[in-house]
Amino acid sequence: MSEYHNTRHISGPRARTTARPDQWLRVFLTGLLLWVATVAVTFATGNSNLVPTIVLLGSFLVPATMVVWAYERYAADLGADRILACFGVGGIIGVLGASVLETYLLSPSVWMYLGVGLIEEAVKLAALVLVCRHLRVGGLRYGLVLGATVGAGFAAFESAGYAFNAVLSLQSLSLRNLVETEILRGVLAPVGHILWTAILGGVLFRERRGGRFRLTLPVVLTYLGVALLHALWDSMSGIAVWLVARTTTSDWQRALFDLGHMPDPTSGQVHLYTLYDTLGLVVVALGGLVWLRLLVRRERAAIPAQYPAAPA
Secondary structure (H helix, E strand, O other): OOOOOOOOOOOOOOOOOOOOOOHHHHHHHHHHHHHHHHHHHHHHHOOHHHHHHHHHHHHHHHHHHHHHHHHHHHOHHHOHHHHHHHHHHHHHHHHHHHHHHHHHHOOOOOOHHHHHHHHHHHHHHHHHHHHHOOOOOOOHHHHHHHHHHHHHHHHHHHHHHHHHHHHOOOOOOOHHHHHHHHHHHHHHHHHOHHHHHHHHHHHHHHOOEOOEOOOOHHHHHHHHHHHHHHHHHHHHHHHHHHHHHHHHOOHHHHHHHHOOOOOOOOHHHHHHHHHHHHHHHHHHHHHHHHHHHHHHHHHHHHOHHHOOOOOO
16 A cells, blocks of 8 residues: 555545544554553453453554554545444454354365355455445545455454453463463454455455446455465464474374374474464465555556546
């Protein structure tokens, strides 16, 4: 999104609001300081009443910061109410829809993660259409921002669920697991749900005509592409285990596995698994970022052709 500043509109946008520049940085730093302070006080006092505050601050910090950055830089003329609707309503609709569909349609199998990708990208797309059906703008730029906002809302509410599960243990509340989970998901959020739904939203709004969303071939192919990226992302842990097993498993480990026992991995295998898993996530993230950059550059290159040259 950093190179794109122009788009075509179905109708002219409202006058740009007075969004303060770099407000996103203040949001991030303030939220980060509050989160760190809450974690420190909770560790020092053992007050479990502060755990929900940690969960909410940590889960929403990065997604909310990304939304504020995109809004004030590229879409302040849409109005904050539309952005809030996409983040809150769109995110909740997406999480609820994904939960219902995954419960009744998926079962453990080698194709499960592909099903997760198809379902979650579909419900985020449906949420985006539902929230923005009366918004009379089109073009890649608005689609990128609004899609990223729905993806950010989905990521925030989903991360809150993961954080809640992480803090629970059989013995007591595990604050360490909670903090580690929120840091990891916060770092990965921009290149996960936010990126995938931004790409899909950008193409959806680019293909919009006359105020109507259209299920064109580019939209379908983009949906399948981001669902595949999603599936690869979710299955990377299993792929890393498979790669380690294919490249380093010894004879005695194979023998134990054939007898129905799961052999303990060696220290080298653990490190190799971490390497494969991390590299896999980096490759998937780079694939999404390159795709986004190509979309933006292609749209920018097409803009001059929309306007005929002035007569001599």
